[in-house]
Amino acid sequence: MRIVHAVRSDGFAGVERHVSRLAAAQAAAGHDVRVVGGATERMAAAVADPSVRLVPAATTADVVRALRAATDADVVHTHMTAAEVAAALAAWTTLPGRFPPVVATRHFARPRGSGPLGGLAAALARRTVRAQLSISEYVAAHVDGASTVVPPGIPGRPDGPVAAQRLPVVLMAQRLEPEKRADVGLEAFASSGLAAGGWQLLVAGDGSRRPALEEQAHRLGLSGSVTFLGERADVDALMSQAALFLAPCPVEGLGLSVLEAMADGLPVVAAGAGGHVELLEGLDPLACYPPQDPTLAGKHLAELAASPERRDAYGRAARQRQHRHFSPAAQASATEAVYRQVLGSARRAGARPQPGTGHDVVVVSLEDWDLVRRRNQHLVTELLRTDPDLRVLFVEPPADPLHQLSRRSRPRAGRGLHRPPAGDPGADRLRLYQPTKLLPRRIDPRADERLARGVRRAARTLGFDAPVLWVNDPAAATLVRSSGWPALYDVTDDWAAAERTPAERARLDADEDLLLSRCVAVTVCSPDLLRTKGGRRRELGGDDALLVTNGVDVARYRTPVARPSDLPDGPVAVYLGTVHPDRFDVPLLVRTARAVAGEATVVVVGPVVDVAPAVRATLRDAGVVLLGPRPWTAVPAYLQHADVLLVPHLVNDFTGSLDPIKLYEYRAVRRPVVATPVAGFRDATDPLVTSSDAAGFPAAVRGVLQGPRPADGGGADDIPTWRDQAARMAGVIDALRRRGATQR
DSSP states (O other), rough: OOEEEEEEEOOOOOOHHHHHHHHHHHTTTTEEEEESSHHHHHHHHHHHHHTTTEEOOOHHHHHHEEEEETTTTEEEESSHHHHHHHOOOOOOOOTOEEEEEEEEOOOSOOOOOOOOOTHHHHHHHHEEEEEEEESSSSHHHHHOOOOOOOOOOOOOOOOOOOOGGGGGGEEESSSOOOGGHHHHHHHHHHHHHHHGGGGGGEBOOOOOTHHHHHHHHHHHHHHEEEEEEEEOHHHHHHHOOOEEEEEEOOTTTHHHHHHHHTTOOOOEEESSSTTTHHHHTSTTSSEEEEEEEEHHHHHHHHHHTTTTEEEEHHHHHHHHHHHHHHHHHHHHHHHHHHHHHHHHOTOTTTTTOOOOOOOEEEEEEOOOOOSSOOOOHHHHHHHEEETOOOOOEOOOOOHHHHHHHHHOOOOOOOOOEEEOOSSSGGGGEEEEEEBBOOOOOTTTTHHHHHHHHHHHHHHTTTOOOSSEEESSSGGHHHHHHHOOOEEEEOOOOOGSSOHHHHHHHHHHHHHHHHHHHHEEEEEEHHHHHHHHHHHHHHHTTTTOEOOOOOOOOHHEEEEEEOTTTTTTTEEEEEEEOBOOTTTOHHHHHHHHHHHHHTOEEEEEEOOOOSHHHHHHHHHTTTHHHHHHOOOOTTOOOHHHOOSSSEEEEEOSSSHHTTTHHHHHHHHHHOOOOOOSOTTOOOOOOOOOEEEOOGGGGHHHHHHHHSSSOOOOOOTTTTTTOHHHHHHHHHHHHHHHHHHHHOOO
């Protein structure tokens, strides 16, 4: 196969190293490979194969000229948006049918279009690129459009010295730019105390932050212990002698230098975010620290420095993981598979699913499809797993640029039709759709009609001729009325009981009445909702609602896993879930954190939503550790290693309507629980659950921490599972298909 790689560059950093290694692996596999762009001498040294032709290209115009001269290629493989734009321009100025198909690798975890002319560049790229690769799951989850994850490969390296024979050196190799957070690395080294023991920090790399970092090193008293090496071509040699590698950047798409350190058997201490988590997963609890926490990073450095035996074990595990999962041959093979899909397969990457199966479902969700799993995602995942003919269009909440701007966030348009992260069960039969709400409903009374049209258009694009409509968001009432699709209303919250303005309450009541009266079926997740929403449906002339509670994958939550490295040392009291004013009692958590200070640390694992910065500061001042959301695959580890699990919820009609997923997750891990008397917990007979009002809550938490653990009381085999609940939902959906359209 004739392959042309293109990157607009005259330098040699992470992307250029990626390109040179992939080109070398492809040439070794027998392909004819050409590389446009990159520092020619360093690219030649990295490729180390004279059959790979190198073409300089420092500007976009250079790349365009080189690609116009490469129309004999089978595929053009671009790297970064500038090369994608160059490919688009080259294609448009070439005779129709003469330009090769374009495949793009996404190296950074952000959508196209972040530069001054970003929108135009993104549009050009999207019109030209036939398939995308992402270097990690993290990148795939954050870019626009579907992509196939193909991580980079690193050639195997000879065994390096054992830990006892390595120099007392911590190596940091990266560009010295603001996003790389080398300042956190310096603080971590200072906090470790290693300088007092004769250890050195070597900083390989250059950039705009170097003068400020040199000043910081002097201010920290590290002038004699930190050496700034500048750009180095011998980083491999530095790695072979260093004892530890420090990677403080919290936004790496993957972390090529970390992967190179792993290949060398060099233990890594890295910011536990981005692609680092994928690379270092399951190696050593000291591998990752919470991003921008130099104190804990320093502690990890000190602990590893003190134990050569642990460094050797960590290094061996890292080498094995690199050899097994990140080899150049595996990267070249997976990349070739994508090329061949683009060139000849009817199911090439980015193609829409084939129509006509009759098993199509459109889900309008209150939550995004992201790394945090909620009811809709769990149920859809199980349905896709068990029904190979099912296809799902999952509609995410619309992007709201004006709302984002009002919150001082960068406004973003919706992502439109896109794919889920690679690796999700049934991902080839799942598409996501995020519309854009341009104006609030009070200004644009037809906003919901516009959103409904967008969903219908997305369904047509995918060939969904007569799908079942599964509504979780009451705002989709307009879609139920306009589409005529047989509809299911799955009620998970009593939003009428939440605090809303009169106008919002009136609109919500009207939407809910339409859904309860016109949908062919109604399911609810809690007994309280069965009473209130089921009763209202009967008042409106409908049949009975069906109770389908939440669940949990019990076996996964009970499989022992290592303690997460970002859990604070010592006893911890953990809350899992969203901190939101509708349900969460912030003052209660503050009082609890202060009551257990010195005995345990209160930790929140989950997103913090619609909470003012001052409230966040109050939580932190009380000693609460806000870890933020964690991927659903990592959640069991946080619960298994909690000394007590918390539910500091407000007690009101809204929380009384809920069926908290954490009820099942907490029960599955068999850890003590202290909860306010909210639905699911107030009537619990499980001896591990303590229900207490807000006044007694902090004391109840202290009592659990100080006293003997309550008797387990058995395995709680009555816990509902997501597989069982998905089977019940599948029965509802099958019945909808048989009964036909919803009344308009």
